[in-house]
Amino acid sequence: MLGDAKEGAKKAADKAGEFAEEAKEKAKETFEDVKESASDFAEGAKETFENVTGENKKVLAGILAILIGSLGVHKFVLGYNKEGIIQIIASVVTCGIAGIIPFIEGIIYLTKSDEEFYNTYQVGRKPWF
Template structure:
């Protein structure tokens, strides 16, 4: 029996093993870069959400009767309803804005984003 075929198979196996290790290292590095990019974008996104949360909360407390906080969040229909209600009730509807402003400011960033940006909950 010849060991020549065995050596050839062993060399092919070792070559494939080295190629697999190289591919693994490249994939590991690419995944690491992708994870870093994802984290950076997520941090930027949540930072914007936090700014929107604070802005909507403060506007809701001080100018809630005008519905400005609704417009900031992209709820135009609800903003118009609150604006009209605020005018008709001489600002009495501002209590809604005060309550919503307090709710916005007391929620965590993630909870606010999930509730008002993703699920689009328009009232309270």
């Protein structure tokens, strides 16, 4: 009886060892799959972000110019700090009448194609209209 118990324990230990090895292999495979999926996702997200960046600035700058353009925020978003300060000063001096300029700029920004906007205002650095 003691021999049967030892033999049963040994079989159970061997079986547990086999299950442990199988689990280890499955874990390695799963880890590699997850690692590959994460890498693919990161690469895709990076490509998407790079492709959308120009459009986001166009829409953001256009909407800001229309809504709160007299504060020059759209100029700061595009990196035109000097022009942003000039817009703020012009709006204060003219009691907000200079706010018509960014309103027109916002409409122009939104009606340009993404490529044309990017080349004109982000690469070409054209500060006004």
